[in-house]
Ligand SMILES: Nc1ncnc2c1ncn2[C@@H]1O[C@H](COP(=O)(O)OP(=O)(O)O)[C@@H](O)[C@H]1O
């Protein structure tokens with residue numbers, strides 16, 4: 019099977035003052051067009067690193083990423099990123115933030131008027147059409163994240179990469195944002211990789227959940243196919259047996275992983291590693 | 302608020318700052334509330350200072366007579382103003398006479414070359430205190446502008462390229478602490494060697510003073526611009542990379558705006574240093590500004606000299622303060638971050 023996005027046995031190590039730090043080892047993942055995949059794992063295991071390699075912001079030490087059979091060598095608007103900290107330009111208005119991306123991507127192919135319309139269209143999609151002239155400092159965290167998503171969507175990316183997009187939001191806002199995202203996803207059917215540490219979010223939004231083992235040398239521990247019909251409704255699903263089963267699977271995986279570093283450190287003879295793990299405390 | 306909070310704010314004049322805030326377009330209500338709040342204590346402070354000054358001055362006998370108190374200084378301040386007015390009046394009268402003579406000569410049918418001689422006659426009065434303030438402002442403005450034009454691009458390149466910064470850093474560190482008094486002789490000689498024209502548009506002493514100011518106020522702007530550019534949020538740089546912004550667009554759209562607050566911090570520091578340096582430079586270079594005024598009064602040694610120097614000291618301080626406020630106002634105008642009130 020020729021996949022749309024192929025994460026092909028990637029590994030990466032960083033040079034640190036304490037020596038080489040192997041963060042990822044042999045991650046492989048095939049993603050189909052229009053698929054929504056979540057990455058979940060303990061903090062510091064290397065989720066952002068995977069996403070940054072797909073985005074082209076980092077180069078893998080071993081292996082590589084293929085998008086439509088072309089190797090990813092640098093960042094580009096076909097792999098738009100929504101960062102955890104919105105990362106809007108604070109000196110530009112909401113409109114200008116999105117317009118900057120639109121001008122950059124469609125400057126040659128769309129007329130001025132079309133670019134204006136496309137900017138407004140994408141901001142309407144995330145329900146931000148009322149705040150076009152505000153600056154990031156004048157809107158709430160949830161609104162900023164919406165604008166960040168609008169900016170990414172406006173690039174018409176082949177893959178949308180989201181790094182804990184709702185992680186910094188309060189739970190009520192998060193719920194709204196998840197519903198918004200599902201609604202947009204139902205319309206546009208983008209290919210999405212989203213990092214999350216929220217189990218409900220992962221199950222609710224994803225077609226597949228990729229669970230990563232703890233670092234260092236983190237890899238794919240388990241992949242869960244979420245076969246729930248769309249459109250999904252969080253209230254209806256709360257009582258759904260299948261939903262709760264998926265949820266339990268993820269929780270179980272994370273819980274087991276959570277214990278593992280402690281077992282290693284309390285019983286050094288059990289593990290084969292004799293050297294101290296530089297990251298054991300990080301998990 | 303029992304303990305004294307010693308910040309750089311402590312030594313400013315809050316009520317004046319409020320008035321200037323208002324000029325800068327701040328909320329009027331907030332300003333009005335602050336005005337009543339912050340008016341009494343500063344006035345009290347100034348009052349106590351004046352009392353101590355006049356009491357202390359009465360005890361000090363110098364070679365030029367008694368040390369002047371606030372009253373004498375005030376009087377000299379008025380004198381200087383009146384001298385300025387009188388000089389202006391003389392200048393006006395001179396031009397009037399000249400005009401009349403010209404008309405008469407034209408009526409008498411004098412040859413063109415004689416008319417030209419009358420037209421070319423210049424008024425040759427001594428510069429007054431107010432003229433000297435103006436000269437100083439122009440000189441410091443020139444030096445500061447020149448420094449900014451050089452320092453900001455260097456800072457940007459330093460911030461973007463670690464290699465370039467590594468190369469520049471030793472030079473910055475070594476030249477930064479050099480006193481203007483050490484630069485001045487060098488600058489004087491170099492300017493004399495290079496600036497040779499028969500009809501100089503500006504005087505050598507002006508160029509020497511301005512360049513000395515430039516040499517001293519390059520460094521804070523270079524350093525702060527470097528830091529501002531080097532510490533642009535990595536997320537924002539990643540946005541730029543994802544969008545594949547070109548080098549120039551990245552600089553204009555991302556790096557410069559985000560470094561702007563730091564650049565302005567550097568510019569404000571530079572202007573402050575420039576103003577201090579200028580007075581010393583003018584003294585030695587004999588540029589007809591405030592520094593020369595102080596020097597001339599010192600050499601003059603008349604009974605009024607001390608009071609006149611004190612007037613100059615107060616004016617120098619006050620103008621320095623105004624310059625800083627002007628930079629702050631400018632910074633607020635161009636700053637995207639209205640919350641970060643950088644005092
Ligand atoms: N540029 C880097 N240099 C050195 N170590 C890094 C770098 N980037 C990430 N790491 C390390 O890699 C590990 C994984 O980081 P990250 O991908 O951000 O984890 P996650 O997103 O899962 O929380 C962390 O322990 C982090 O310290």
Ligand SMILES: [Mg+2]
Nearest residue numbers: 065066067181
């Ligand atoms: Mg992360």
